[in-house]
Amino acid sequence: MSTSVLVINCGSSSIKYALVSEHRKDRIFGLAENLGSADARIKGITTGGAELELSIPHADHEKALETILERLAHHNPQAIGHRVVHGGTLTKAELLTPEIIERIRTATPLAPLHNPAHLVGIEATMRLFPHLPQVAVFDTAFHQTMPSHAYRYALPKFLYTEHNVRRYGFHGTSHAYVSERGSELAGSFKKGGWLTAHLGNGSSTCAIWNGQSVDTSMGLTPLEGVVMGTRSGDVDPSIHSFLASNLGWDIYKIDKMLNSQSGLLGLSDLSNDMRTLIEASEQGNEDAALAIEVFCYRLAKSLAGLSCGLPRIDGLFFTGGIGENSAYIREKTVAYLPHFGFNLSQEQNNSLKRGTEGRIDAGTGPQIWVVPTDEEGRIAKETEHVVLEQVNTSAKKSDIETVMA
Ligand code: AMP
Numbered sequence: 001m002s003t004s005v006l007v008i009n010c011g012s013s014s015i016k017y018a019l020v021s022e023h024r025k026d027r028i029f030g031l032a033e034n035l036g037s038a039d040a041r042i043k044g045i046t047t048g049g050a051e052l053e054l055s056i057p058h059a060d061h062e063k064a065l066e067t068i069l070e071r072l073a074h075h076n077p078q079a080i081g082h083r084v085v086h087g088g089t090l091t092k093a094e095l096l097t098p099e100i101i102e103r104i105r106t107a108t109p110l111a112p113l114h115n116p117a118h119l120v121g122i123e124a125t126m127r128l129f130p131h132l133p134q135v136a137v138f139d140t141a142f143h144q145t146m147p148s149h150a151y152r153y154a155l156p157k158f159l160y161t162e163h164n165v166r167r168y169g170f171h172g173t174s175h176a177y178v179s180e181r182g183s184e185l186a187g188s189f190k191k192g193g194w195l196t197a198h199l200g201n202g203s204s205t206c207a208i209w210n211g212q213s214v215d216t217s218m219g220l221t222p223l224e225g226v227v228m229g230t231r232s233g234d235v236d237p238s239i240h241s242f243l244a245s246n247l248g249w250d251i252y253k254i255d256k257m258l259n260s261q262s263g264l265l266g267l268s269d270l271s272n273d274m275r276t277l278i279e280a281s282e283q284g285n286e287d288a289a290l291a292i293e294v295f296c297y298r299l300a301k302s303l304a305g306l307s308c309g310l311p312r313i314d315g316l317f318f319t320g321g322i323g324e325n326s327a328y329i330r331e332k333t334v335a336y337l338p339h340f341g342f343n344l345s346q347e348q349n350n351s352l353k354r355g356t357e358g359r360i361d362a363g364t365g366p367q368i369w370v371v372p373t374d375e376e377g378r379i380a381k382e383t384e385h386v387v388l389e390q391v392n393t394s395a396k397k398s399d400i401e402t403v404m405a
Helices: 061-075 098-106 115-128 141-145 157-161 172-185 239-247 251-260 263-268 274-282 286-309 320-325 327-335 346-351 375-404
Strands: 004-010 015-021 028-033 041-045 051-055 079-084 134-138 193-199 203-209 212-216 315-319 367-370
Touching: 004 061, 004 115, 004 375, 015 061, 015 375, 028 061, 041 061, 061 115, 079 115, 079 375, 098 115, 115 134, 134 375, 141 172, 141 212, 172 193, 172 203, 172 212, 172 315, 172 375, 193 286, 193 320, 203 286, 212 286, 239 251, 263 274, 263 286, 274 286, 274 327, 286 327, 315 320, 320 327, 327 346, 327 367
Parallel strands: 004 079, 079 134, 193 315, 315 367
Antiparallel strands: 004 015, 015 028, 028 041, 041 051, 193 203, 203 212
């Protein structure tokens, strides 16, 4: 198959899309946003890097997908790959069948903000393009190789056996891509022990041994772990009873506070955006400076903790908007890991610009690399793999049927 895969990531009022083709270096991509409102529109980049802005007033997911596909039809996509945040215990990307769709629905209580939006997108594309093979690629799947001592919580057993309460981990496509690409750059493709730090508006860390996730910072939901743009990361779980007893808050208010009003935004009382915080801190804003410090310290603490899952540490990969762009955050984080022998090259670190991959250690100690993530590329690759597998299986089936006849 000469592949051209349409990658779709449906949010509650937005759809990110990208057409990933083997033969095209320049990608066609875009974002349909404000869906359901008068201000609904598609913004993107078309062939040759031209900009697109299209108003689609009151369009819903289905209408937006129809418009996107109409515009891309002449590129002849052969499959659609959907990013799905929670796949429950599914261990790999899956061809979308009624059974797999039901499994995504069953995992909804574990990702109440994400999975319902993905299902809206999946159902719309299935209606619109019933002839195209469609695949779900799960953020959780890469972490299904974690051992039970990494994924179990110290909670009553029945919560795990009867209600699937365990650590799942997220950002799997990014950690998988970055660790694969990074280990390839380091000359030891999918070999050895690596730590990844995916630092964007959502952030997580991962420990990878011989290409497999052995532990990660996010848990049952994407709230656990390091400090994020608006998410708290780890807090004492008794915060719920404390706030309920002392401030009379209900569970929804607490949940909203932890997910949308905490993290960098909560600490700084200014912004969830790292660039804004770095600028403010340079101008003397102490809350912004503290938010950055807590972010880097807790990130380093998470990486140090995850290192317990690795027989040895070959190196560390930074990725995501912050990890790829901020030499300052990389330097501060590495400075909080004095026991690991990392030796950052200031010159190399400062020289990397957005979208460039490169090594930033001084040549002694574990390696440090910046590896720009490519979640769309990874989703397209996994989609292609699943579709080819299906084609091969069907071919074998028809061989058997011919022989039987
Ligand atoms: P992402 O979610 O991966 O798009 O990353 C978004 C985050 O990356 C935001 O917090 C941005 O402020 C941050 N970011 C982007 N460029 C820079 C930069 N040059 N320096 C620091 N943070 C940056």
